[in-house]
Amino acid sequence: MPSDTTQTATPKSHRPKSTASNTQKSSTQSSADQRHNCPICSMAMSPLYSIDRFSPALDIWRCPSCGLQKNATVPTDLESLYSDDYYSGQSDYSYRDERKSEEYHDIVWQARLKTIAKTHRPPGSFLDIGCSFGGFVDAASRFGYRAVGLDLSSFAVEEGRRLGRDLRQGELSLNKFGRNQFDVITMIEVMEHLPDPLTAIQCICRWLKPGGLLVIQTANFLGRQAIREGQNYHYYLPGHLHYYSSRNLSTFLGNNGFVDFHLYRGVDFGLLPKLKKMRGQWKAEKGSKVPLGRLAATSMYHLKSRIAWRDFALTSSMVLYARKGAL
Numbered sequence: 350m351p352s353d354t355t356q357t358a359t360p361k362s363h364r365p366k367s368t369a370s371n372t373q374k375s376s377t378q379s380s381a382d383q384r385h386n387c388p389i390c391s392m393a394m395s396p397l398y399s400i401d402r403f404s405p406a407l408d409i410w411r412c413p414s415c416g417l418q419k420n421a422t423v424p425t426d427l428e429s430l431y432s433d434d435y436y437s438g439q440s441d442y443s444y445r446d447e448r449k450s451e452e453y454h455d456i457v458w459q460a461r462l463k464t465i466a467k468t469h470r471p472p473g474s475f476l477d478i479g480c481s482f483g484g485f486v487d488a489a490s491r492f493g494y495r496a497v498g499l500d501l502s503s504f505a506v507e508e509g510r511r512l513g514r515d516l517r518q519g520e521l522s523l524n525k526f527g528r529n530q531f532d533v534i535t536m537i538e539v540m541e542h543l544p545d546p547l548t549a550i551q552c553i554c555r556w557l558k559p560g561g562l563l564v565i566q567t568a569n570f571l572g573r574q575a576i577r578e579g580q581n582y583h584y585y586l587p588g589h590l591h592y593y594s595s596r597n598l599s600t601f602l603g604n605n606g607f608v609d610f611h612l613y614r615g616v617d618f619g620l621l622p623k624l625k626k627m628r629g630q631w632k633a634e635k636g637s638k639v640p641l642g643r644l645a646a647t648s649m650y651h652l653k654s655r656i657a658w659r660d661f662a663l664t665s666s667m668v669l670y671a672r673k674g675a676l
């Protein structure tokens with residue numbers, strides 16, 4: 350059992366506002382002079398990049414054994430990253446507020462739920478960690494699950510509750526939920542935000558029923574996209590604290606009670622829902638048809654994501670499914 354049983358649950362998708370003039374409002378704890386040990390294999394990590402398009406620069410360290418990367422420029426107050434400024438586009442990097450276009454996000458949420466239901470059909474208990482306003486929680490409820498959400502942001506949780514959603518605010522801690530409580534737990538673009546991944550996975554393993562499903566979407570740093578772009582890769586952001594790969598994330602989960610891995614390259618649903626969402630959202634926001642070039646680029650990225658073999662992948666998008674083993 351971990352000695353420190355708390356961990357932050359943080360919002361999911363976001364967009365960077367990564368100009369050189371940006372400054373981080375919260376104080377930071379730049380640890381270039383400190384040693385960092387890998388949470389996956391305990392090896393001493395080494396400095397890799399100092400990314401100076403942010404201020405302060407992001408100090409990225411890398412594990413020489415498993416390749417996990419860590420952002421050592423960690424804000425001392427993580428919740429300060431997820432104030433209402435984060436949701437209104439006013440902070441240094443921001444969340445794409447899905448509330449105005451939930452009907453279009455719902456197209457891909459329903460497509461993802463269909464994939465989940467292939468092995469874990471509703472009714473069942475469902476937890477979305479880093480739920481933000483709870484749009485995906487609402488989609489899962491309508492799909493037939495008993496769904497709840499957890500998020501660090503009191504702003505997002507209060508807004509979501511106002512819409513009647515069952516959302517809990519706070520950190521990931523072992524006693525937040527009961528042992529063997531959930532059939533499905535999702536973390537969509539959340540894993541990279543967590544400062545203490547080991548405690549997070551131990552919490553999730555405790556809350557899932559044996560055989561329960563864990564879904565993690567994050568970037569794959571073994572993908573050619575991340576390797577080719579190096580420190581210019583857009584996934585490097587102040588709130589992203591760890592950067593995984595398909596290989597080390599599977600190892601990490603395997604070391605902590607998970608089995609039966611299924612790796613989706615790109616996303617865990619087809620191209621059509623993605624295009625439908627894009628078309629609807631574009632029309633709602635811009636009042637015109639989405640340009641053919643945009644549709645073609647999205648389609649091309651989706652197809653390129655499927656070009657993968659073992660550890661090789663052309664893009665750096667992935668969704669990993671794993672089941673909790675019998676402990």
Ligand SMILES: [Zn+2]
Binds near residue numbers: 390391
């Ligand atoms: Zn490592």
